[in-house]
Amino acid sequence: MRTSLIALAAAATLATGIAQAETASYAIDPTHTFVTFEIGHFGAAVNRGRFDKKEGSVQFDRAGKTGKVEISFDATSINTGTPAFDKHLQSADLFNAAQHPKISFASDKFVFNGDKVSEVSGQLTLLGKTGPVTFKANQFNCYQSPMLKREVCGGDFEAVIDRTQWGMNYGVEWGFAKNVRLIAQIEAVKQ
Template structure:
């Protein structure tokens, strides 16, 4: 059973981020030899499309404490004060206030990332975007793959910079959001 293609995001609609299909992954150079990778689970999020359908607001909160690299010892170190300090900052938040929509597709997704109590701008590239009608629940789903890059030191994560852990971190986000309620009348 395949999915049915759907037009772009519905003007004036609200979408709720599906935490089972939304993840933030990171990649960071490790001693100049390999790449350290990890993944965070999503706590919540929503997309609100403007009445004219040309802009949207996106907000996603993800669980920093859920960081998973596949190595328990490394997960615990990342949760410590050296990196994410999850005892004091268990979630991170990305907000994009003016997401541009053109021809039913997301054109830009730049926003603000709040992590460790600090907020800085992040430019996000849209790698893939599509909307479809889910065969599982008959609702429109919009989503895609997105990528950005940050300097972790801007958020106060300096550990390891002096001996081989890179400051540059690549962020890869897989996001899907489900249309909630009936679409607004056109």
């Protein structure tokens, strides 16, 4: 009996080591990674913008169906195509980029549908406040890049947040929308 328990413990330890060995590290490819935001403007139009400076990493174990993402965006790199609007978005009224230049997302859960990631849940830090957000995957795939000669994994994700949960209240009393749609297209290169 004792021999069986020792053998079982050894097998469990070996299995744990094998599972950990399958976790791969990926670096965010900034040329194929963007986070954009959309917010309604009095029901007449939709304002859109993106963050041009970003960095991050992904830990991904396809066989174990686990993962971890850490990505950050520079609030001073907001780009709407209109410099005056960018400046207002960066002001203390909205993103307060001078005091809170970094926006970050750290995942704590990957959900799979078969072999594909279907959603990623984690914590969004914005304006110095942290709260839960779940991004649903519109698509997800891993492929062998013919240019990089390495595996690349990525997808197109989206979430809707209530910006007031992070203290971004500007314009709500005038009828500006609270809900903001976040679209994250992310590709990461296996290291």
